[in-house]
Amino acid sequence: MTTTTAVTVRVPAKVNLQLAVGPAREDGYHDLVNVFHAVALFDEVTVTGARTRATGGPVELTAEDASGGGLASHVARVPLDSTNLAWRAAELLARETGAREPVRLHLRKAIPVAGGMAGGSADAAAALVACDAFWGTGLDRDGLLELAARLGSDVAFPLLGGTAVGTGRGEVLAPARCAARLHWAFALSEGGLPTPGVFAAYDRLRPDAREPQGDSALMAALAEGDAPAVGAALSNDLQPAALELRPVLAETLQAGRAAGALGAFVSGSGPTCAFLAASAEHAERVAAAVRTAPDCAYAVTAYGDVPGTTIL
Ligand SMILES: C[C@](O)(CO)[C@H](O)COP(=O)(O)OP(=O)(O)OC[C@H]1O[C@@H](n2ccc(N)nc2=O)[C@H](O)[C@@H]1O
Numbered sequence: 001m002t003t004t005t006a007v008t009v010r011v012p013a014k015v016n017l018q019l020a021v022g023p024a025r026e027d028g029y030h031d032l033v034n035v036f037h038a039v040a041l042f043d044e045v046t047v048t049g050a051r052t053r054a055t056g057g058p059v060e061l062t063a064e065d066a067s068g069g070g071l072a073s074h075v076a077r078v079p080l081d082s083t084n085l086a087w088r089a090a091e092l093l094a095r096e097t098g099a100r101e102p103v104r105l106h107l108r109k110a111i112p113v114a115g116g117m118a119g120g121s122a123d124a125a126a127a128l129v130a131c132d133a134f135w136g137t138g139l140d141r142d143g144l145l146e147l148a149a150r151l152g153s154d155v156a157f158p159l160l161g162g163t164a165v166g167t168g169r170g171e172v173l174a175p176a177r178c179a180a181r182l183h184w185a186f187a188l189s190e191g192g193l194p195t196p197g198v199f200a201a202y203d204r205l206r207p208d209a210r211e212p213q214g215d216s217a218l219m220a221a222l223a224e225g226d227a228p229a230v231g232a233a234l235s236n237d238l239q240p241a242a243l244e245l246r247p248v249l250a251e252t253l254q255a256g257r258a259a260g261a262l263g264a265f266v267s268g269s270g271p272t273c274a275f276l277a278a279s280a281e282h283a284e285r286v287a288a289a290v291r292t293a294p295d296c297a298y299a300v301t302a303y304g305d306v307p308g309t310t311i312l
């Protein structure tokens, strides 16, 4: 079907600029207004052929730390079997298209694991694009988006990148304009927080939750490229739940505020904390300040927004 020997796809992490969460639906999911923003922290997924009689998708997955050492303990927690979301993405694409050639997947990870920055989802999106190119299955954007949504609520966004508003459970995407480059610092914890557990804590804390609403002040600030106004409008309904599960995160947020962050909040389901800064230099100062917080194992800076999945 193809003569390609290797395809590598680069994919960004996300931070949620607004995460408004409705009540639990009958299927267990929550309706969201989810403003995704892609930041320049990238995983890479490489697909190569495998000489084996096994057919129909991946036969091996390997992962390495591409953060320069900071994420080594994170990467040790990445599953290397068919439970990996990138493996499941390749398997789903093979099943849907009839691709029979076995492949190996290699992940180079710089996105924290279970950190609320959609690392597994990013790898799944990258695996879809890489395998589609490797196998020559030629899915169009809508075909890829449809498979992505079946893999998880956060998998569709990294195919687009940029800034986008997600509704439904987050998979129905409308691109949005972000007129300025935004500078971020991120404080990473050693352990992760389980996304279902954070949503369950939200249900306990917010039995009165209503249908989620968009925030016009945030969208106007983004369109105008007004970073202080973006900072003032950042919001995350899951933050109280993440703080209940890990109260020490309050100290990380406080350290960032004390360093003058324009906004300080938990990223998605946490425990990564995100800080909006006024410039790249300010982001470095905020990162240095939050490194001293007791729960912060590692801090990085990144700008946004950036494009989604890119074939290298
Ligand atoms: C918190 C966010 O990261 C914000 O972008 C996402 O909403 C989570 O997306 P994700 O990790 O791709 O989540 P999925 O794999 O689809 O779902 C994992 C679990 O999270 C909960 N979940 C997720 C998305 C959603 N809209 N409502 C939910 O209640 C459900 O318990 C679900 O079983």
Ligand SMILES: Nc1ncnc2c1ncn2[C@@H]1O[C@H](COP(=O)(O)OP(=O)(O)OP(=O)(O)O)[C@@H](O)[C@H]1O
Residues within 6 Å of the ligand: 077, 078, 079, 083, 084, 085, 086, 107, 112, 113, 114, 115, 116, 117, 118, 119, 120, 121, 123, 124, 154, 192, 195, 268, 269, 270
């Ligand atoms: N490719 C992958 N990379 C990292 N973790 C993965 C991957 N595939 C499956 N996992 C599993 O998924 C769990 C959640 O990891 P992930 O990094 O996707 O979390 P997250 O960034 O909090 O996700 P989200 O922000 O979408 O809720 C991990 O604990 C790990 O066991």
